[in-house]
Amino acid sequence: QKEVEQNSGPLSVPEGAIASLNCTYSDRGSQSFFWYRQYSGKSPELIMFIYSNGDKEDGRFTAQLNKASQYVSLLIRDSQPSDSATYLCAVNNHNAGKSTFGDGTTLTVKP
C-alpha cells in the first residue's frame, strides 16, 4: 500500500463544474497537508496547505481535511480550462522529518 494514495484519473469535468480531487494517507502521525499543481512540462507549484480538520478556502479552491479518516481533498469551484493539470497531494510528518507525495491526479476541464 502506498503511503499517499490519489486517484490516478484522468478526471474530466466540464467548464464551470466543481472538480473534486481526493487523497488518502496511511501515516497517522502526519500533521500538514499540501496540494500542488503541475502543468505539463513544468515543475509543481503550491496551491494550498492545511493543518486542521475542516475546510480551508482560498478563492475557487477549498481544501478539506479529516484526520480521523486520514483523508484530504481539494475542491475546485467554477473549473476553468486553465485548471487542467496534474494535482499532487503531499503529506508531512514533522516529527519524522518526512514529506511524501502522491502519484498525482490528472484533471482535464473541457470548454
Add this chain to the structure above:
Amino acid sequence: ETGVTQTPRHLVMGMTNKKSLKCEQHLGHNAMYWYKQSAKKPLELMFVYNFKEQTENNSVPSRFSPECPNSSHLFLHLHTLQPEDSALYLCASSQDKTGGSGNTIYFGEGSWLTVV
C-alpha cells in the same frame, strides 16, 4: 519565481560524459532535495540534505552523486548515465526537514536531461 533556481534548464549528454546540475535557493531554507520525474511518472525522491548533511538517499545509483557545499547550493553530478535516466530533475527546498511551519516544499523550474 519560487526562489529556487536550477541550471541548466536543458542538458543533452552522451553516456560517457560527466556533467553537473546546479541548484541555488534564495529563501534561507536549510533543507534541499533532488527529485526525478520521468515522463508520465510520479515524483521520485532521490536525495535529501538538511543543514548540509545528507539525510536520505533513496537507493539512487552511484552514477548520480550529490553535493551540498552549503545550505543554499546543491549539485547533482552525473557520470556514465543511461538513456533511461532521461527525465526532469527537480531541485526543491524547505525551511528544514524536522518540522517548522508546515515545511512547505518549493520547487525549482527543473532541469530537463536527455541522455543519448
